[in-house]
Amino acid sequence: MEKIILSFLFLCFFSNIAFAKAYFADKEKMILKSDFIAIVNITNVIFIETDKQYRNQEANASVNKILKGNTENNITFFVPCFFPCAVASVKKGPYIVFLKHEKNKLSGVNWGLSYRPIKNNKVEWYSNEDTLKLEEKDFVEVIEDITEVIEKQKNRNNLAAEERIDRTTGRSDVCELHKVHMQKVKVTIVYGLPPASDEEERKYFDAKKEFFPNANLGKVEGGCMPSLQKKTNIYVCPRCEKERKSWLKTTGATEPHRYRPPQK
Ligand SMILES: [Zn+2]
Numbered sequence: 001m002e003k004i005i006l007s008f009l010f011l012c013f014f015s016n017i018a019f020a021k022a023y024f025a026d027k028e029k030m031i032l033k034s035d036f037i038a039i040v041n042i043t044n045v046i047f048i049e050t051d052k053q054y055r056n057q058e059a060n061a062s063v064n065k066i067l068k069g070n071t072e073n074n075i076t077f078f079v080p081c082f083f084p085c086a087v088a089s090v091k092k093g094p095y096i097v098f099l100k101h102e103k104n105k106l107s108g109v110n111w112g113l114s115y116r117p118i119k120n121n122k123v124e125w126y127s128n129e130d131t132l133k134l135e136e137k138d139f140v141e142v143i144e145d146i147t148e149v150i151e152k153q154k155n156r157n158n159l160a161a162e163e164r165i166d167r168t169t170g171r172s173d174v175c176e177l178h179k180v181h182m183q184k185v186k187v188t189i190v191y192g193l194p195p196a197s198d199e200e201e202r203k204y205f206d207a208k209k210e211f212f213p214n215a216n217l218g219k220v221e222g223g224c225m226p227s228l229q230k231k232t233n234i235y236v237c238p239r240c241e242k243e244r245k246s247w248l249k250t251t252g253a254t255e256p257h258r259y260r261p262p263q264k
Contacts, residue, residue, distance in 0.1 A: 036069035
């Protein structure tokens with residue numbers, strides 16, 4: 001028995017580290033995974049499944065402002081406690097909540113960070129774009145930030161949905177620059193948020209626009225929402241490919257790491 005407890009504690013200790021590294025979603029992921037984001041006022045909290053060592057909660061809340069999801073005036077959501085690694089709990093009062101529909105229930109998308117209490121018009125929020133580090137921020141500022149991310153993700157997904165399936169459909173197979181026939185090439189679709197371009201990448205894409213618009217980048221962006229489709233066709237121009245290679249040679253530039261086509 002002692003052994004079991006020990007190994008359990010051991011597991012828990014390490015999974016805590018793993019939680020921090022692998023499970024807690026950053027701002028963009030948390031917003032993307034949420035079906036429902038709102039400013040709510042929690043009016044009642046009950047503990048459920050009290051037979052267990054840990055106690056999950058169920059909260060009732062009135063909805064003050066919806067940022068993402070369906071119109072609902074009152075919601076009930078589940079607050080799993082995740083004992084003993086990531087204890088989460090809520091109290092009565094104003095919160096921003098990040099919830100998803102799961103098994104006919106609403107529950108948090110990001111462990112304890114799914115329920116963020118609003119205190120004195122402040123709320124804990126990400127200190128900058130690429131971090132999980134939190135700091136107290138002005139509540140209005142946070143709402144603006146969330147709204148902006150939601151809009152950005154919506155636009156990106158609309159674009160991606162239109163372009164999915166086959167990217168050669170409805171397009172001419174003649175290169176607009178070199179006026180030669182292009183070949184259909186199968187490339188991988190990469191889903192998720194692409195990291196911001198660095199200088200090397202911007203330089204490469206500027207040159208691409210001007211000298212080799214239909215060169216093979218080896219992959220295409222598929223937007224945030226992963227789909228089952230892993231590959232798509234694109235048109236690749238043989239002259240653009242030549243131009244790309246000679247541009248790399250004459251400028252001494254390298255291809256951005258993420259867009260290196262497969263070497264033959
Ligand atoms: Zn071309």
